[in-house]
Amino acid sequence: MSAAVSRLRPAACGEPARAGCPPPARACDLVVLAAGNPARGDDALGPLLAERLAVLPLPGLRLISDFQFQLEHALELAGARRALFIDAHRSQRAPVCLGEIDADAGCGQASHVLTPAEVLAVADRIGQPRPPAWQLSLRGEDFGLGRPLGPSGRLVLAFGWGVLRYLIANPSAAQWRALARRLGR
Secondary structure, three states: OOHHHOOOOOOOOOOOOOOOOOOOOOOEEEEEEEEOOOOEHHHHHHHHHHHHHHOOOOOOEEEEEEOOOOHHHHHHHOOEEEEEEEEEEOOOOOOEEEEEEOOOOOOOOOOOOOOHHHHHHHHHHOOOOOOOEEEEEEEOOOOOOOEOOOHHHHHHHHHHHHHHHHHHHOOOHHHHHHHHHHHOO
16 A cells, blocks of 8 residues: 555545644544555555445545554544454454454553554543444464465455445444454454
8 A cells, every 4th residue: 555545534524634733523433443564464454454445435434544553543533433443463363353442541652553452542541532442353374574465364354354344334333242242352
C-alpha cells in the first residue's frame, strides 16, 4: 500500500484535514483501524482487508489503515458507535479470532506500536469519548521483510473477509458476540 493511501477515510464519515490539524470528529456507525506492513508477508492482512472495505460504498464507516497502532489513533475513535481493530498475529491457533476489548490500564509509555487495548487506554487518559471496541485477529505465519502474502495468508484473508462482511451486515453487539464465541479468541 502506498503512503498516499495508508490512511483511508471514506467521505461519508470524515472531512479533509486542514494543514496541521487533525480531522474533525464526525459521527459514524463504525470506525475500522487496520494495522500491518504490506512489505512483510502476512503482516499485510490488515491493510488488505482495509483496501477491500475502502472500495465499497459503506455509509457510516470511517476507515484507517496504518503500519501500527499509535497514540493518534485514540482520536479516531471520537464519534463512532463501535470500533474494530484488525491486525495479524503469529501466536494464535484459529485462522480468525474476534473478541471484545477494553482499555489496558497498564499500558506502556511508548508512543508507537500500541495494542488496541492501549489505544483505548490513551483515549481514556485524554478524556476522549470512545465506543465499545472489538479486535479481529488474523493468524499470520510469515512476516519476513520483502515477502509476499503466502498461501496460508491468502486463505486467512478470504476467511477474514467473510467474517468482516458478516460484521458489517450484522451490526448488533449480540450478533458480534455470538460470532466471537464461535470463532474464539
